[in-house]
Amino acid sequence: MKKSTQTTILQALVFIITVFGTSCKKTDREPVQETRKTSTAPSESKALAAKPKKVLFIGIDGCIWRAITATNAPTLKTLMNQSYSNTTIMAQTPTWSSNGWAALFTGVGVAKHKATSNSFSGSDFVNYPSFFRQIKTNLPALRTVSVVNWAPIHDYIIASQDVTVKATLTTDAAIETRIIQEVTTNNSDVTFCYFHDVDKAGHASTFRTSSAQYMQAVKTTDGRVGRVLAAVKGRSAYANEDWLIVVSTDHGGDASHGGSSDLERNTFVILNNSTIAPRSAGGSQLPYTVPPTILNFLKIPRPSYYDGQPLVTF
Numbered sequence: 001m002k003k004s005t006q007t008t009i010l011q012a013l014v015f016i017i018t019v020f021g022t023s024c025k026k027t028d029r030e031p032v033q034e035t036r037k038t039s040t041a042p043s044e045s046k047a048l049a050a051k052p053k054k055v056l057f058i059g060i061d062g063c064i065w066r067a068i069t070a071t072n073a074p075t076l077k078t079l080m081n082q083s084y085s086n087t088t089i090m091a092q093t094p095t096w097s098s099n100g101w102a103a104l105f106t107g108v109g110v111a112k113h114k115a116t117s118n119s120f121s122g123s124d125f126v127n128y129p130s131f132f133r134q135i136k137t138n139l140p141a142l143r144t145v146s147v148v149n150w151a152p153i154h155d156y157i158i159a160s161q162d163v164t165v166k167a168t169l170t171t172d173a174a175i176e177t178r179i180i181q182e183v184t185t186n187n188s189d190v191t192f193c194y195f196h197d198v199d200k201a202g203h204a205s206t207f208r209t210s211s212a213q214y215m216q217a218v219k220t221t222d223g224r225v226g227r228v229l230a231a232v233k234g235r236s237a238y239a240n241e242d243w244l245i246v247v248s249t250d251h252g253g254d255a256s257h258g259g260s261s262d263l264e265r266n267t268f269v270i271l272n273n274s275t276i277a278p279r280s281a282g283g284s285q286l287p288y289t290v291p292p293t294i295l296n297f298l299k300i301p302r303p304s305y306y307d308g309q310p311l312v313t314f
Ligand SMILES: [Zn+2]
Pocket: 062, 097, 199, 200, 203, 257
């Protein structure tokens, strides 16, 4: 009797310490500016702690979110509805791909990475490496993969020593095939996949929902994303894995991009994980919030030089 009372008190103390310890930590990590229209905190992740964590980051160059919500892209639209989705992300100026992708990989703003032009002249990825550096340092056994068809991401932003596979291909079709291979037979753990055709169609037209050419490119890419996600869900081990799906873009557009208008700066982030309550978020966050979110999911410490806080904590 006495022994069981002691045990109960001990259990209660452990419980209190655990709960208070966890909530203090969480508060520290909460993004300052985040506004949630619905407010379910993603705290259920403890139940999935034993499952291997996997990340798939899908980058769609020059994709305006209005082209997704205009019912043109059923896969991405459904994913948005089932995820944390933020359509008020604002890329920094100038709204070139260099600047946008650098922020999405380094976790810092243009004042630090200095990738102000697509020549990458003066950029600093030595002091501000891609988030793959933190993954390689903290979880070196993970298979990390980047597959792109815009070479500068590999030439400048992602260092070869930080990833297991760095494949620069030529077409979105080739990207789709390779990424499906990586997430299925090759069992990649952290995978970045880049599609270029939407941006190309934007430049050839207007980056507007009124352009049939642009909307067709978004629809085609949506099909590719759908097949990649189906491949992930088709994994025999899928039910015993903990997947974070990230979808984002480097800049918006309006006729073109590079300038500082809201339409050129406005991007989006989708975060899908079984512990994330679906919600539409706002707050005009910056794209450099993506790397700390990915690192938080993988339980890797956020580098102190990062400018952003996680959009969601796990
Ligand atoms: Zn472009």
